[in-house]
Amino acid sequence: xxxxxxxxxxxxxxxxxxxxxxxxxxxxxxxxxxxxxxxxxxxxxxxxxxxxxxxxxxxxxxxxxxxxxxxxxxxxxxxxxxxxxxxxxxxxxxxxxxxxxxx
Numbered sequence: 779x780x781x782x783x784x785x786x787x788x789x790x791x792x793x794x795x796x797x798x799x800x801x802x803x804x805x806x807x808x809x810x811x812x813x814x815x816x817x818x819x820x821x822x823x824x825x826x827x828x829x830x831x832x833x834x835x836x837x838x839x840x841x842x843x844x845x846x847x848x849x850x851x852x853x854x855x856x857x858x859x860x861x862x863x864x865x866x867x868x869x870x871x872x873x874x875x876x877x878x879x880x881x
Contacts (some may be wrong), residue, residue, distance in 0.1 A: 780821065787813040787823070794844055801834045808832035811863075821856040822823060830861040 791813045800808035809828035816822055823845070827833060838858065846852050 780849060780851070781818055784812070784814045787815065787830065790848060791825070795839060798837075798840060801832065801837050803832040806832065808837070810845075813823070816870065817857075821854065822859065823857070824859045824861055825877050827860050828864060830860045833860045 791810055795810060796803060800810060802808070808827070811826040812819070813825045816824055825841075838860070842856070842858055844855070845856070856879070
């Protein structure tokens with residue numbers, strides 16, 4: 779099973795962004811922060827992004843195809859998860875007051 783170092787994946791991500799800029803959606807450009815591999819069978823990767831909603835299908839296919847080409851994974855099922863900056867974090871209440879939930 780192929781394991782690719784995070785530093786190598788980050789170089790790969792940087793190289794791709796130099797070749798083809800990430801898309802702009804609603805006037806804001808998608809930002810790709812880093813990439814890591816967290817499973818080998820099947821290969822699973824996570825890319826930390828500014829906003830998952832800005833990852834277009836075309837750009838996702840572009841990244842997946844270049845990953846397959848560079849690391850010889852043609853024909854191998856692989857998964858790329860795009861994780862937004864706020865995924866898994868709760869946003870604080872907008873109001874400064876605590877809600878009365880005890881009844």
